[in-house]
Amino acid sequence: MPLRFPIRPEGLTSGPTLRPSGGPNGAPTYEMWKRRIGASLARRDEWKESVIRFFVELRGERVITWGAEEMQQYFDFWVNILYSNAKILLGHIYFQDPKLIVKKTTDRVIELAPMIEALAQYYQRELKIKRTNQKALINGIITNLGVTKTGYKAIFGEPIEAVDERDEDSIAVTERSLRQMGLLKDEKKGVLDPEKYHELIADERPFVINVSPFDMLFPVGSKEMDELQWVGQEITTFLSTVKNNPLYPKELTENLQGTHIVEMPEGRRMLGIDRDAFAGDEEYKIIRIYEIYDMKNNQFHIIEPTVRDFLHSSANPYEVLDGHPYDFFQPCISPGKDVYGTPLPKIDEAVRLEYVTIRQRIMAHIDKFVARLAVRSDGLDEATLRQAKQGDLGSIIITTDDPNKVFSGMPNPGIDPATFIHLNQLLNDLRISTGISEAKRSGEGRRKTKGEAVLIEKGSDVALSVDQDKVDDFVTGQARRLVQVILRFVDYPIALMFADPGQAEQERAVIPSEDIRAEVHFSVKVGSSQQPNPELDRILKTDLFSLAINPATREALGFQGKAPDYVRMFEDVVAAHNLPNPEDYLVDLPPPEQELEEGEEGGQEPANILQALAGGQQ
Incomplete structure (x- = not known):
């Protein structure tokens, strides 16, 4: 078998040079x-x-x-x-x-x-x-x-x-x-x-x-x-x-x-x-x-x-x-x-350690200086409840019989808000260094505007490419x-x-x-394993339907002998909104009126769109 790689001077090689053996x-x-x-x-x-x-x-x-x-x-x-x-x-x-x-x-x-x-x-x-x-x-x-x-x-x-x-x-x-x-x-x-x-x-x-x-x-x-x-x-x-x-x-x-x-x-x-x-x-x-x-x-x-x-x-x-x-x-x-x-x-050890250190110090401060009291509101008399709310006993979380329902959160007195801002910046740095966007990591890749949704989707895909x-x-x-x-x-x-x-x-x-x-x-x-973006899907399907009903689109397709399938596209839009039974939003149109014979009088023009959909006259 020929030599797989040449012998090179020790200073130029990235690995050990080949040396003669004894066999x-x-x-x-x-x-x-x-x-x-x-x-x-x-x-x-x-x-x-x-x-x-x-x-x-x-x-x-x-x-x-x-x-x-x-x-x-x-x-x-x-x-x-x-x-x-x-x-x-x-x-x-x-x-x-x-x-x-x-x-x-x-x-x-x-x-x-x-x-x-x-x-x-x-x-x-x-x-x-x-x-x-x-x-x-x-x-x-x-x-x-x-x-x-x-x-x-x-x-x-x-x-x-x-x-x-x-x-x-x-x-x-x-x-x-x-x-x-x-x-x-x-x-x-x-x-x-x-x-x-x-x-x-x-x-x-x-x-x-x-x-x-x-x-x-x-x-x-x-x-x-x-x-x-x-x-x-x-x-x-x-x-x-x-x-x-x-x-x-x-x-x-x-x-x-x-x-x-x-x-x-x-x-x-x-x-x-x-x-x-x-x-x-x-x-x-x-x-x-x-x-x-x-x-x-x-x-x-x-x-x-x-x-x-x-x-x-x-x-x-x-x-x-x-x-x-x-x-x-x-x-x-x-x-x-x-x-x-x-x-x-x-790779991200330095940023990660700084993040963890700051977070641990914040929690230690809270544990030491901020007393926390979690009780049912009906378990305290009025004076004690008023005193607790005033902060004399520290911060308080008051719940009802439902322990998951929180009326007021726990404040963190004595900690500079800039500390929390820095902590969030470190967290974002961590997410960037691991190649993933904040939205993708937290599953929040769903925004209210088309532009934000597209940017989030493309940004996360590029990060993983x-x-x-x-x-x-x-x-x-x-x-x-x-x-x-x-x-x-x-x-x-x-x-x-x-x-x-x-x-x-x-x-x-x-x-x-x-x-x-x-x-x-x-x-x-390979099939994509990323979570779908419902908001982006909804926006794109809605835009497509809006484009299809545009008169210019209908005219351009008509020159080619084609027409959009409005019913199918409308059903896709309804489904993208997570609404069941798209057919519930569709009604059958009445048959078109036949042309009047000579001498016959036609009905009045419909006064509005409801009359038009109902067939013309009231």
Whole structure:
């Protein structure tokens, strides 16, 4: 594989320069990989701790009741703490199922586009990619690193059969698939002899999964995702799974110990039962292994640092797919210390802390100097009530039997009004820095005038456009990788699984087996998740109806042999006003009067519009 990026002087590079390695052909040795993983884990842990500290700060500011220990153990609380902020900031991550469209770049792609689009759309639903992407995008918003992994999974276990008992084409196809996945060993090693025996693949399918950003490893000092020399993933799995995997040499796995995930209950110890019921049970032990995709040397390794050699090592199965199976979503463009970047909520930290500090001081002043009394008005005698209203006891909130009905609010004496003005300015700065307008954030994008409504709608859409582009790039890149994976590992013509079952085999649409991966690029159309603006909708429909009843409009359309559908447009206007049954506002006109015969007298001219609608005469 050619070098993916050139060696540059240290002062000009944004990442580490390529250095010679100690293995065959310059490839890193097993011991070198162990040191690299150790250094990357140290940097990963440092970044993880910074994220934890950030969330501890948020916990204190937002008066979240979770304790520090729980936050250390469970990181699902990200979504709970910042769920509403994330939804406001990037509401379009809750997109409808995206419509993937192949870009028409060549004649061959134009011909195959309907089949490729159908294939991609089918797996969007089959693999529940929408749900996976929602998790990855929220991770990206909170930590600036959302990750999905796309690959092809083969399930083995069928009985081994002799070659002469099987179809030759099927044998060739399966052997190619095995070789591309790095699972077909050389014959001279005696592990698998394709000329005599072959293991059937029971099932094979693509997958797209969400990966925790805390499981990803990168070269220390790397600045850009596009210049990574290798990518690693820490995988936590069961010890029994590793020991029973036929891909790993038994002499390496038989002495692995793992770590208990289930401890003996305290109650058993109190009863004098010292034996751990789960001791020695490998189903309740976990172990961490590391997948390494070496793009520089075109190698794929699986490493467990306590053994003496690679658990698995082969050619990189994703060589032509960027060298790894991951798609990254990083919404923050602010440079960070390295490839991890800066969490998006961290950008507005200075403004946010000032806002919170001022707000806390105001509330502390109120708590200290302003006594508050909330009572039922009929629970005080007249003198006490008058005294309370005069402020001798501090401010007062008087309610009736309905505790939600407040007669008078609580004043804040002793606080300069300019403080509240500054607080509102800070709040607006926060909303701007997070890319959302005040009206959109508070759901108040409904104004009484057409101009205000249009400005609010356009302003909020523009504020989100940059983030929308990033999401689109992530979704289309992931879709392209999925199609590439399918065309990479399914080395035979792909009959569409949604073709008509009654259609003749030779007539079914297929994607040919020749390599078109480099030519497949997607664009995406997604449904808007923003809240509709009823006020703007009402104004626009009313304006359209006013335009349609204009005589000049009717005349212009009449020249083209057309006329507006007034009834339908009127019903739309009524519906936009949230009024039920638009037909209630329409009445049937009486039949037009017939022309009078010669000698007959006509009626009087209608005196007003009511007479005209009623048919003329009174």
